[in-house]
Amino acid sequence: MFGTSYANRASAYARVGTETSVDAASPHKLILMLYDGALLALGTALVAVRNKDIPTKGQSISKAINIIDNGLKVSLDMNAGGELAGRLHxxxxxxxxxxxxxxxxxSEAALNEVIGLLTSLREAWAGIADQATA
Incomplete structure (x- = not known):
């Protein structure tokens, strides 16, 4: 009984920590957090594929798709971003x-391909952090 209660409290604490991080983050940092979340989900999916853990694979890939479609893609400003925003879309x-x-x-190859693309984009985004804060 104590274990379940402790797990619930730990989970609640983690949610509060994440919500606090999101609330305090700049728009630039929020995009980094989206990249990190997608990459974490894809790392989990890759391990699940190797372990033939179909439910975890499906959940993790769905989470990554959700982050890409409803986080990264939605955050693009198609008017201000011009051709670059169109290409990212x-x-x-x-x-x-x-x-x-x-x-x-x-497919591990397809997962690794997307991991590579997201990693490159994340590194480029992190590289412009000084410009974003100016």
Whole structure:
């Protein structure tokens, strides 16, 4: 009984910590958090594919797709971003399609491809942190 209560309290504490981080984060930091969340979900999916853990694979890939479609893609300003925003939008679409493929076929190659793309974008975004705060 104590274990369940402790687990619930720990989970609640983690949620509060995450919510506090989100509330205090700059728009630039929020995008980094989205990249990190998608990469974490895809790392979990990759391990699940290797372990033939179908439920975890599906949940993790779905979470990554949700972050890409409803976080990263939605955050694009198509008017102000011009051609770059359009290209990122198309790249996010491509990533979601590859993740659907990865889920259907348990494809490590497709997961690794998207992980590589997201990692490159995350590094580039992190590299402009000084410009974003100026």
């Amino acid at each position: 198309a790249l996010y679409e491509y990533m979601s399609e590859r993740l659907l493929y990865a889920n259907l076929h348990s």
